[in-house]
Amino acid sequence: xxxxxxxxxxxxxxxxxxxxxxxxxxxxxxxxxxxxxxxxxxxxxxxxxxxxxxxxxxxxxxxxxxxxxxxxxxxxxxxxxxxxxxxxxxxxxxxxxxxxxxxxxxxxxxxxxxxxxxxxxxxxxxxxxxxxxxxxxxxxxxxxxxxxxxxxxxxxxxxxxxxxxxxxxxxxxxxxxxxxxxxxxxxxxxxxxxxxxxxxxxxxxxxxxxxxxxxxxxxxxxxxxxxxxxxxxxxxxxxxxxxxxxxxxxxxxxxxxxxxxxxxxxxxxxxxxxxxxxxxxxxxxxxxxxxxxxxxxxxxxxxxxxxxxxxxxxxxxxxxxxxxxxxxxxxxxxxxxxxxxxxxxxxxxxxxxxxxxxxxxxxxxxxxxxxxxxxxxxxxxxxxxxxxxxxxxxxxxxxxxxxxxxxxxxxxxxxxxxxxxxxxxxxxxxxxxxxxxxxxxxxxxxxxxxxxxxxxxxxxxxxxxxxxxxxxxxxxxxxxxxxxxxxxxxxxxxxxxxxxxxxxxxx
Amino acid sequence: xxxxxxxxxxxxxxxxxxxxxxxxxxxxxxxxxxxxxxxxxxxxxxxxxxxxxxxxxxxxxxxxxxxxxxxxxxxxxxxxxxxxxxxxxxxxxxxxxxxxxxxxxxxxxxxxxxxxxxxxxxxxxxxxxxxxxxxxxxxxxxxxxxxxxxxxxxxxxxxxxxxxxxxxxxxxxxxxxxxxxxxxxxxxxxxxxxxxxxxxxxxxxxxxxxxxxxxxxxxxxxxxxxxxxxxxxxxxxxxxxxxxxxxxxxxxxxxxxxxxxxxxxxxxxxxxxxxxxxxxxxxxxxxxxxxxxxxxxxxxxxxxxxxxxxxxxxxxxxxxxxxxxxx
Numbered sequence: 001x002x003x004x005x006x007x008x009x010x011x012x013x014x015x016x017x018x019x020x021x022x023x024x025x026x027x028x029x030x031x032x033x034x035x036x037x038x039x040x041x042x043x044x045x046x047x048x049x050x051x052x053x054x055x056x057x058x059x060x061x062x063x064x065x066x067x068x069x070x071x072x073x074x075x076x077x078x079x080x081x082x083x084x085x086x087x088x089x090x091x092x093x094x095x096x097x098x099x100x101x102x103x104x105x106x107x108x109x110x111x112x113x114x115x116x117x118x119x120x121x122x123x124x125x126x127x128x129x130x131x132x133x134x135x136x137x138x139x140x141x142x143x144x145x146x147x148x149x150x151x152x153x154x155x156x157x158x159x160x161x162x163x164x165x166x167x168x169x170x171x172x173x174x175x176x177x178x179x180x181x182x183x184x185x186x187x188x189x190x191x192x193x194x195x196x197x198x199x200x201x202x203x204x205x206x207x208x209x210x211x212x213x214x215x216x217x218x219x220x221x222x223x224x225x226x227x228x229x230x231x232x233x234x235x236x237x238x239x240x241x242x243x244x245x246x247x248x249x250x251x252x253x254x255x256x257x258x259x260x261x262x263x264x265x266x267x268x269x270x271x272x273x274x275x276x277x278x279x280x281x282x283x284x285x286x287x288x289x290x291x292x293x294x295x296x297x298x299x300x301x302x303x304x305x306x307x308x309x310x311x312x313x314x315x316x317x318x319x320x321x322x323x324x325x326x327x328x329x330x331x332x333x334x335x336x337x338x339x340x341x342x343x344x345x346x347x348x349x350x351x352x353x354x355x356x357x358x359x360x361x362x363x364x365x366x367x368x369x370x371x372x373x374x375x376x377x378x379x380x381x382x383x384x385x386x387x388x389x390x391x392x393x394x395x396x397x398x399x400x401x402x403x404x405x406x407x408x409x410x411x412x413x414x415x416x417x418x419x420x421x422x423x424x425x426x427x428x429x430x431x432x433x434x435x436x437x438x439x440x441x442x443x444x445x446x447x448x449x450x451x452x453x454x455x456x457x458x459x460x461x462x463x464x465x466x467x468x469x470x471x472x473x474x475x476x477x478x479x480x481x482x483x484x485x486x487x488x489x490x491x492x493x494x495x496x497x498x499x500x501x502x503x504x505x506x507x
Numbered sequence: 508x509x510x511x512x513x514x515x516x517x518x519x520x521x522x523x524x525x526x527x528x529x530x531x532x533x534x535x536x537x538x539x540x541x542x543x544x545x546x547x548x549x550x551x552x553x554x555x556x557x558x559x560x561x562x563x564x565x566x567x568x569x570x571x572x573x574x575x576x577x578x579x580x581x582x583x584x585x586x587x588x589x590x591x592x593x594x595x596x597x598x599x600x601x602x603x604x605x606x607x608x609x610x611x612x613x614x615x616x617x618x619x620x621x622x623x624x625x626x627x628x629x630x631x632x633x634x635x636x637x638x639x640x641x642x643x644x645x646x647x648x649x650x651x652x653x654x655x656x657x658x659x660x661x662x663x664x665x666x667x668x669x670x671x672x673x674x675x676x677x678x679x680x681x682x683x684x685x686x687x688x689x690x691x692x693x694x695x696x697x698x699x700x701x702x703x704x705x706x707x708x709x710x711x712x713x714x715x716x717x718x719x720x721x722x723x724x725x726x727x728x729x730x731x732x733x734x735x736x737x738x739x740x741x742x743x744x745x746x747x748x749x750x751x752x753x754x755x756x757x758x759x760x761x762x763x764x765x766x767x768x769x770x771x772x773x774x775x776x777x778x779x780x781x782x783x784x785x786x787x788x789x790x791x792x793x794x795x796x797x798x799x800x801x802x803x804x805x806x807x808x809x810x811x812x813x814x815x816x817x818x819x820x821x822x823x824x825x826x827x828x829x830x831x832x833x834x
Contacts (some may be wrong), residue, residue, distance in 0.1 A: 028651050096508055162676055167548070171700075181672040188650045188672050211508070367649045396649055397772075398611050398656070435738060444715040445734035449647055453772035459714060470715065488647070490734030 004274035012087040023145050028367045045224040048247040049132035053125035054242035068231050075235035076228045080271030080454050085137040093210035114226040115308045121318045133357035144203040146364035151191045197374045214255040234267040242284035250276035338378045340387035341501045343402045343411045344422045348506045355410035356382040362402035368393030390483035398452035424483030425501040427474045434496035438472045440464045445486035532553045557678035558750035569826040575833030577631035578641035578761040581783040582627035589785050600702035607655050607709045607724050610770045611648040617777045620709045622662035624759045629666040640668040643725040675730045687746040698728035706753035710760040710796050713769030719769045720793040721756045722748040722809045741808030756792040758784040766817040790819025
């Protein structure tokens with residue numbers, strides 16, 4: 001009975017399910033047991049580097065530092081026991097038994113890039129550029145779950161029921177069950193996210209890499225892993241192997257490839273998967289807090305060093321300075337808004353792109369599905385940032401959810417009255433296609449839906465052929481740019497009223 | 508995995524012959540056709556419907572107006588005065604109570620039907636022997652928010668009604684015996700396939716039509732791009748009312764939004780009228796309600812269109828009306 005391995009697997013399953021539960025409950029009434037930011041607040045990579053780059057103290061910093069302290073005690077337990085991406089990678093890796101085994105020399109090189117990435121992220125943060133989101137595992141897996149997995153799962157279940165009900169005329173109890181499911185588990189509507197396939201491809205690539213080299217992402221690229229790895233070098237919990245015969249079994253099977261030929265290991269790289277305990281024929285391998293009085297290996301210095309030498313580190317740090325050339329910025333930028341409409345009260349464009357970690361929480365929670373991941377609409381730098389696509393939805397007047405779930409405050413938490421007065425942009429009417437202006441017909445759908453109490457769309461009544469025709473005109477002072485007019489406008493293919501981000505209130 | 512890759516490779520390396528090529532072509536074509544016809548079968552089937560049959564049941568009066576402080580009591584007494592719910596609902600009926608839940612507003616803001624009126628009707632329907640009472644609407648704002656913040660979902664559920672979100676796939680296509688602009692419009696199946704239909708609009712201002720009343724409230728059972736109904740709205744709504752032909756129309760005039768309708772939002776625009784109207788003829792109900800806020804019924808496009816087509820009567824002076832006052 002591999003007790004510890006079972007415990008590790010149970011913990012992985014638990015945290016994966018918890019992760020999915022938190023993201024699933026990130027929806028309209030927001031009544032989850034844990035706040036939606038939980039996994040981001042406990043993520044030192046995101047919290048520390050965003051705090052540094054934005055020069056502020058994020059509320060989650062305490063949790064993130066607590067995680068580092070825990071790592072100082074236990075080692076990289078997070079990677080092996082908690083990380084949801086790690087769990088997905090282990091699942092993918094389990095599909096193929098025989099994997100490439102890298103010898104120690106190669107191992108070192110494989111391990112290096114993540115420290116380079118961490119160094120680049122750190123340097124960027126010093127200069128006010130937040131790069132932590134680019135390869136952060138929590139962000140990657142959250143985006144996958146929120147924007148791919150949950151919408152697809154709900155779509156499949158929804159369609160299954162629709163076909164079942166329509167084909168067999170089951171408008172009785174089955175339909176009631178479907179409705180109950182819809183008002184609880186599935187949610188009112190099936191969400192759609194534009195170009196979410198790219199997000200899935202990134203995730204797939206990371207997972208499928210584990211088919212060739214086990215845990216290759218965690219060994220090679222993960223910046224969070226690199227951060228934990230540095231802390232884990234000093235961890236109190238250590239692996240000892242009494243009575244080792246250097247049979248090499250653990251060396252071959254270690255999923256992180258951290259055990260050396262002489263059965264010593266690199267503490268910083270071990271994710272405590274506990275496999276080696278049960279691989280050992282001598283049964284002497286265990287993890288303990290006892291200081292190893294008699295280390296088996298003679299070169300402990302080498303063992304502690306992990307992957308990267310000081311010379312290498314400095315060299316790479318120096319190299320990455322040049323990478324900053326593309327954007328050198330001190331102080332606040334003048335640009336208020338970019339080419340796309342942002343969520344209510346979002347920071348000024350440049351700051352928003354730096355603060356946003358692209359976790360997808362706001363897009364997941366938005367009840368009308370209006371928040372969509374950008375691809376290249378606001379440049380490559382703005383990839384996967386949220387923007388409003390009013391053809392799909394609109395900003396609900398009485399809703400502040402996107403600000404409530406944002407883990408870094410890129411979308412601030414606004415009280416409802418303030419949000420209702422925050423401009424996202426200003427609507428403009430195209431007189432050449434508007435039903436009322438161009439064809440002199442009665443419509444006024446935009447005016448009807450306008451949520452502002454005094455109506456930001458004013459009607460000009462005009463007598464045409466003896467009939468009073470109301471023609472809409474936008475009052476730019478009252479308009480908050482919520483986009484419901486654009487969403488409900490019956491003109492196709494292009495709506496006759498459109499919200500432009502110019503004039504938005506950005507904090 | 509390896510086996511799969513091996514098979515794939517050997518398949519790809521196969522020499523292609525004319526016979527093989529034709530086989531692949533035919534197979535692809537067949538799977539394409541069957542896939543398409545499956546999708547059509549599964550999703551695009553919506554039957555044409557002739558609408559609900561007209562009910563011949565009339566109440567004791569043509570219209571009852573109850574005025575009092577409690578909308579719940581108003582509703583109960585008004586229906587009683589009309590002859591009781593038993594007159595309209597038979598044992599084992601499936602009843603649809605269709606309130607106005609269009610906006611994400613609180614009851615005080617008067618953009619939606621008062622939840623107490625809905626609750627009273629649900630209770631009365633069950634007492635009259637209804638098997639099941641369905642409450643739904645297609646809101647203009649996000650469904651879950653509207654249902655919750657209007658207070659209607661909770662109030663109706665407490666009385667045992669089935670409150671659910673409308674499914675846009677569950678529709679019938681409207682078919683009319685005469686030429687209509689609403690021909691083929693997708694209408695919620697649940698609104699058509701039911702034994703009794705009680706329409707519960709709220710009286711409020713509406714920018715285009717002047718007032719939102721019972722016929723305008725029926726837009727809430729229409730799927731599709733509803734904005735298009737706004738073009739030439741009068742005849743369209745009259746046809747729709749003829750198609751649905753509600754058995755009972757209960758107009759909630761407890762709080763009346765007199766400006767900035769139909770969504771409102773400001774309490775300054777709300778006038779407390781404390782009235783509930785009950786009628787069997789939607790046109791008469793709408794006509795009477797429009798006089799409550801001092802409008803000429805014929806200035807409302809859909810009432811005018813209904814009068815022109817002879818659906819119901821707009822003549823309030825000839826109608827038998829009972830007005831009851833409750834303390």
